[in-house]
Amino acid sequence: MRNFDELSERDILAVAISNEEEDSRIYADFADGLVDDYPTSAKVFKEMAAEENEHRRRLIDLFVSKFGDHIPLVRRQDIRGYIPQKPVWQIRPLGIDKVRAYARDMERSAARFYRQALTRASDASIRKLLGDLAEVEDQHDQMAAHLQEELLTDSARRGEAEDERRRFILQVIQPGLVGLMDGSVSTLAPVFAAAFATHNSWNAFLVGLAASVGAGISMGFAEALADDGKLSGRGAPLVRGLVCGLMTFGGGIGHTLPYLIPNFYTATVIAIIVVIIELSVIAWIQWRYMEVPPLSAAAKVMIGGALVLAAGILIGSS
Secondary structure, eight states: OBOGGGOOHHHHHHHHHHHHHHHHHHHHHHHHHHTTTOHHHHHHHHHHHHHHHHHHHHHHHHHHHHHOSOOOOOOGGGBTTOOOOOOGGGSSSOOHHHHHHHHHHHHHHHHHHHHHHHTTOOOHHHHHHHHHHHHHHHTHHHHHHHHHHHHSOHHHHHHHHHHHHHHHIIIIIHHHHHHHHIIIIITHHHHHHHHHHHOOHHHHHHHHHHHHHHHHHHHHHHHHHHOOSTTTOOOOHHHHHHHHHHHHHHHHHHTTGGGGSSOHHHHHHHHHHHHHHHHHHHHHHHHHHHOOOHHHHHHHHHHHHHHHHHHHHHHHHO
């Protein structure tokens, strides 16, 4: 590994060529990773990849005229002080905000390299090109902003935002809501049946804990195995299963925890209050994300929950 101060003009140009080629490929990977979900933003990064390729061509032309056809392989990771960055372009699906932030860091890093390279160059033509590229990289934020202004129109932004919201609903809200409904409603009967059958808080807690864990595992596997998400657009099965399983467990354990209180009647009153809160949250999520009318959502959830709760109490009291 070499120090930056040890690099010759030949080495500096070789590193610059390698940098521009790598940056161009990263932008192209960004474009490829975003094209399905953010087609307009993908076009922005495709334009930026073309710009980096043009920089590489200018650097190669200058290198060949000064040092010949052979370009040595000198990469930025071979220079002491370079901080490796996580290859986010290899991650799918790509997050648009993370990609834009990464691109800004790339531009600043490139501009900083060219300014430092200027201090090591004495040849006039090399200094001129390095200075020009430093200025271009400094202006890349403006170029990106211009491209986004030109390509990311208000309608395009609204379309991408709507697509992102739809994916969030399909991949997180839907499996989470299914799990929350199952955990909150289906565990009511066994918990309250055990509570009213034994009038023992600890027994009710154990039944509720077992029901919540069992339901969480069952629902998690069911959601993960339902489909691979490729055709439905519902995302990674593992993530959906995890979300569904955790929300199922959360829905069941919520009204189970009050039975840690030794006094049976106090625990039961608090548990019923928690049930009302859980059902209200379910109704709110249906209204907020599923466009279900609030009164309709509340009525259906409350009636269903009340029936299951009553069934549990009746069975436990018989």
